[in-house]
Amino acid sequence: MSIVEAFIFGVVQGIAEFLPISSTAHIVIAQLLFGYSFPGLSFEVILHIGSIVAVVLYFRRDIIQLIQAFFRYITQKRREDRPEFFFAIYIVIATIITGLLGIMLEDVLAETIKTPAFIAASLTVTGFFLILIERYHKIGDRTEKEMNVFDAVIVGLAQTLAVLPGISRSGSTLIAALYAGLNRPTAVRFSFLLSIPVILGSSVLAFDDLRTGSLASIGTMPLIIALVASFITSWIGIVWLINFLNKGRLIYFALYCFLLAILVVTLVDPAATIQTE
Template sequence: MSIIEALIFGFVQGITEFLPISSTAHIVITQILLGYTFPGFGFEIFLHLASILAIILYFRNDLIEVIRGFINYILHRSSENRTSFYFGLYIIIATLITGVLGIILEGFMGEGLKTPPFIALALAVTGLFLIIIERFVRQGTRTDKDMTFLDAIIIGLVQTIAVFPGISRSGSTLIAGLFAGLNKETAVRFSFLLSIPVILGSTVLAIGDFTSGSLVAEVGIASLIVAFIATFVFSWLGIIWLIEFLKRSKLIYFAVYCFAAAIFVFFFLNNSLIVEL
């Protein structure tokens, strides 16, 4: 992989990971446009780790608060730590649901799902649900203090469908949280923190690539470093931008983008592949 390609993949992964537009779909689209195929899951997981590092550092105070409160509540049953304890517990529950169902679903998935027609359909579905949640669901007012086990179950179940390319993980969890009646700040915070154990858990899929050295051999150490740094930087910028964007704007703009991307993938990217074949 060239340095320019590494930079492009890092940019795409970083800027789309936490926006409700599916980073997986955009990585697949980028691969098609560049004519590059990843060697296994290793490189994709490697990029996700850079995104997670950005999340951990950006939300470090929130993480410390949740972890400290979770432990203190177990040890002392102190009322001031109750909210942090349950918030952490809900993250664990949603993660377990996603993990178990995700493993089951992946057994039925194949490379055929990473084709332009399927990605276009999934992007359109993401856009449709963004419109529904924006236009037809009343803005919630519930905060982390008001969350319940049902919220965690709903978000965990919905997050599971993000195993399909084109369905945004961040978008699905954000939509589920808003649908459950959480306010935007709480839904976004829960979605971001939930991404940490989910994506870290997915690294199990790439252990073989990391330990065998095949990832370095296929991609190159310099390209890996460039891709990791680019992903981290643009993930950080994406987090900041999304949080500020949602304070003053609507999800409808992401829906419009998803529909535009779906049209491009289906009518242009798909046709170009047919012509090449």
């Protein structure tokens, strides 16, 4: 892998990870365009590490506050810590649902989902639901204090679909949270904090692949470049999305998904697919 390719893969991962446009689809499309298949899952782990470090550092105060409130409520039963305690519980519930069902879904579909036609269709579905939630569903006003188990289950189930390339993880969780009646700030916070255990979990599942030495074929410098590019662009993506959602509209992401789906169908060889080496 060249340094330029590593940089592009890092940028693609970082920008697309937290925007509702599916980072998996973008990574697969980039591989198809370059005619390059990652040697196993090791390189994807490196890309995800950059994103996870970015989101942990950005939300470090939220994470510390959440952990402190969680254990304070257990030991002291402080009433003011109750919302944060259950917020953490809801993250755990959604993560478990995503983890169990996501593994089952991925095992069933395997590599058949990494084709241009499937990706284009999934991007179209993502765009459709972004428009649906933006135009035809009234955004709720419920905050963390009004959240319940049903919200966590709905978001967890929606996030499970993100195992499909083209179905955005951040998009699916945002859509589900807004559909459940949460307000935008709560939906965004829940989506971002939920991404931490999910991305960590998917990376841990791929750690065994690191033992194969597949990273050696990529090279040290490309790995460093990809990691740094993923971290920096993930940070930018987080900041930009939060600011955009406060004053922007999801429909723009929907239009992008539709455009990308058209480009995939017209420019990428329909017989192309990604095979793990």
